[in-house]
Amino acid sequence: MKWKELEISTTYQAFAAITNLLDEFGIGSIFKEALSQESEDEILVKAYCDEDSFSSRKFAELKKKITNLKEYDLDIGSGKLRVNELQEEDWANNWKENFKPLKVTDKIVIKPTWEDYQASADEIIIEIDPGQAFGTGQHETTTSCLEMIEKYLKPEMNCLDIGTGTGILAIAAAKLEAGATVGIDISPVAITAAQENAQLNQVADEIEFLEGDLVEVVDQDYDLVIANILPHIILDLIPDLKEVIKPDGKFILSGIVEEKLDRVKERLQEYQFKVEEVVQKNEWVTIVGSQKIVDS
Structure with a gap:
């Protein structure tokens, strides 16, 4: 071929x-x-x-x-x-x-299927096959999300991955013992790739992948919501976040270029969200936040 x-x-x-x-x-x-x-x-x-x-x-x-x-x-x-x-x-x-193995955190390693990697007992390996993935998971936005998932996800918390792409973030959540995990994407090709990657990583039974827009396909709320997408899409997404995040839940937003950070923070403030942590790698920014508790 x-x-x-x-x-x-x-x-x-x-x-x-x-x-x-x-x-x-x-x-x-x-x-x-x-x-x-x-x-x-x-x-x-x-x-x-x-x-x-x-x-x-x-x-x-x-x-x-x-x-x-x-x-x-x-x-x-x-x-x-x-x-x-x-x-x-x-x-x-x-x-x-x-494409070589990348140790993202102390626990999480992304590796291609053909590369040997001697994993320690406490490492989580996410395998990617070139025929199945659009990306390798090595961009700063993805690695920052993985770091924040490891930091904030507790066992049995349910998780929503918006714009799942290859499914790497949803796979990581499942391997970190999340409860119900859902990945959504508007691209049917991405959904197929994500499902194949989940199968490759033996977590296909733990993740549901859905094709479509957020409010059209999601009808429940989650402990942790992740969106690694473009800044203008994040701005459009923010008003709908309240519909999918539990009152005590958290969100991780990434794919934000440094120049758009203030605008995204203003939008979050407008919709009563609290910014708890900002992580920056080069010019890419990841925001962790939660819903504000409004005094009655």
């Missing part, structure tokens, strides 16, 4: 947004590398798909959507998109060269 390698010249700030776009197009196996030694913000995003699934029409649509990211005040750099043809063995080798 022949594969296509997509190369997108962009910025670190736009990485999560471009990853989401690739997800929408069913394009997986995503990596980033430095584009320039002079600038840490310039990166080259690489993604892989089989030859039959990426037509010239899809190329034009993806290119247009990348350009349109400027409307959300994201610096996309040049946004140049190139496509290279690869044989299957080249695709496999590129995966193996780029």
Whole structure:
């Protein structure tokens, strides 16, 4: 089988947004590398798909959507998109060269299925297969979420993962002994990948994955709600959070670029949410919060 390698010249700030776009197009196996030694913000995003699934029409649509990211005040750099043809063995080798085990926290390790890793007794291993995932879970927004899940999730707390993507965060929650765990995503391709990853990690029976928007598919509240999505979607999501968070529950919001932090905090304040912790890695911010207790 022949594969296509997509190369997108962009910025670190736009990485999560471009990853989401690739997800929408069913394009997986995503990596980033430095584009320039002079600038840490310039990166080259690489993604892989089989030859039959990426037509010239899809190329034009993806290119247009990348350009349109400027409307959300994201610096996309040049946004140049190139496509290279690869044989299957080249695709496999590129995966193996780029994707290595990552120890995210003292407990959580993300690893590809082909890599050996000697786990200690108290480590939780999340395995990802290149044919099943859109990303590797190594972006700062994902690692920050994993750190906060480990910190705030207690055994038997039920958990909702909004925009689940590959399912990594929901899988981590299940492996940390969460109670009922649900992952939702608007992309049917993402739901399929998440289900396959859950099966690979032997937690498929512990997680329910649902396709659709939040208020359309969720009809209960949760102890912990996680959303690792784009800033403008988070702003739209905040009014609906009260419908899905228990009165004493917490939320973890990530995917927020530093420039949008104040706006997100203002929006949370507007809807009577309390910010309890802010974690920043490079220009990416993760917020942990809860509902305010309003005196009667």
